[in-house]
Amino acid sequence: MENMKAAVFEGVGKLVIKEVPVPKITRPDQVLIEVEACSICGTDVHITANPPGYIATPNTILGHEFCGIIREKGSQVDQVDIGDRVVVNPNNYCGKCAYCRKNLPNQCEHIEALGIDYDGAFAKYCVVSDKVAYKISKDIDPAIAACAEPLACAVNGLNKVDVKPGDSAVVIGSGPIGLMIAMLLHKSGIDKLYLLETAAKRVEFAKGLGIAKVINPIEEDAKGMIAHETGIGADFVFDVTGSQIVTSVDLARKGGTVVLFGVNKQARREIAQCEITTKELRVQGTWLANATFPQAVKIIESKAIDLRALITDEIGLDQLHTGLESLARGEGIKIIVRP
Template sequence: MNKESFAALILQAPGQIELQYKERPAPGDRDVLVKVLYCGICGTDRHIYKGSYPATFPVTIGHEFAGIVEEIGQEVSHTKVGDFVSVNPNIWCGRCTSCLEGVPHLCSQMAALGVDLNGGLAAYCTVPEQLVYKMSPATNPAAACLAEPISCVLHGLDRLQVKAGYRGAVFGGGFIGQLMLQIMKLEGASEVILVEPQENKRKAAEKLGFVCIDPISEKHKLAALVDLDVTVDCAGAGDVLSQCAKATKPGGSILLFAAYPKGKQVPIEPFELFRKELKLIGSFTYPDTQVRAIRLIESGQLQLESLLTEITLEEVKDVLEGRLDQQLIKGIVRLS
């Protein structure tokens, strides 16, 4: 292995992941080469690994990452070597109807780093300049890699339109659910409850000051959870969507945020949506919220560090296969 080689985690096909050493790439004319400091592992990575989310193989997964610009292409004009950046992984075509109508995150030709192109679970990643966002060099890099999931949560809550004084509940206490709780509170919700069966996730939320319900051992509390202004499905499992409908008040809104596997069907009673005139709102990635996410990270208003566990590249497979679910909320890999 020469000094220009670097480690990368390659997903050859669903369920087939390998640690390889690759030659350091050179950026294209409009690209920057990012030396990755941290990369987060998320539910979408798990779906890609299991083959339930479309991706282009082989690929270096990982779309939540931040690092230092190591090299720039000849036509790069707004980014310089040494900049500390987070990355928006989504590349839009700019020509389809969605792009032209101002909703580029719904682009029909969208490609993404870590999904269709090599992403952040590698020491280096080539990134189009328009996808990098400068951050304060004083920012904790372990927090900086979370700009992408925080941006997604902000977009979802923008669609949900949480207002000051609202009462709400989040179903699912993974990292996204923990972000939802905190940001809903920042947006003025007077009460936000977590519904989560796993004890470690409830304890994490309780340490952040949130009331939690175990839907398995506390079914009476779940049944009493009614007349909420908003509910959020961050679980993507079982009958959670139906539980959200039961807990939401007439005229209220449900945010479907969980990435259910393609083709999966879940039970829900249409009459309840009809009779209560509920709004069922979908949310997919984000078009324009990364600057706000960076401000939240840099301001320190989100409690993030207690939710993070640093893992190695060799441990990523255990996370993707769910073997560490009882031990961590959010796994992040330190690359440099």
């Protein structure tokens, strides 16, 4: 049997690069993809941390933000073909449960998380259902195409709210998703856009993009600055950290909208509920990608935003640990692995 190199999560704090068998198609709806590029996600950092901030199934190959070329296909595959380049929604859904029928596949009761609970793409090959594979142009740099998954999640959050040209917005957290949201807001004609970030390297990086006023809330009075410049506070506040609901509610204007994006399972915040009531705020959660891959593919193919600017490193599979450490220190932004 043919082998390949893969990054296997063996248990708490243990990620091992080793030889494993090349996966095989076992169902007629599946495709075998040769991975071209797989981006390291913050979730990968949480999974491999000790203690872990996110739980994955031991003995699983990690990696869920990727693109590649279809090399084999099952007998029922008809949406994509051998030789196509595809990006993949790693959260496969059943299509039949109550949530899938309500058009909420991201809330599927039988969701299968590739690269977390099933073998993912920090490897030469990966097998997925054709249902979650989306064709993308071969003119696109694979490193950029690998960003389709986080972009589809960012788009899902933006699709839930009605941002209009001339509005003001704050994005809390300038990791890759925060910066993608900021880029999309900038592109949509937002008047005043603020990025809040406390990690020094990320503050500098965000400033370099030149799309928003970057504020370090530890050193500067974010609320005072935003209130002064907008007159009444921000129309929209996006918390991409998963823990800043109190600050978000504080920065939003009366009648404004707070979008809760990031996930931090440890975060517990005491909040004065009357703030939400009397300010008449709308608080909107958003989770994963919901039928937003086609839109993400179009944004990438049309080069509507400069995703290349977010890619700080491209590394081989053997350097995966170095990449994870760089992200954990808040240094790298998007690090791409080429297996």
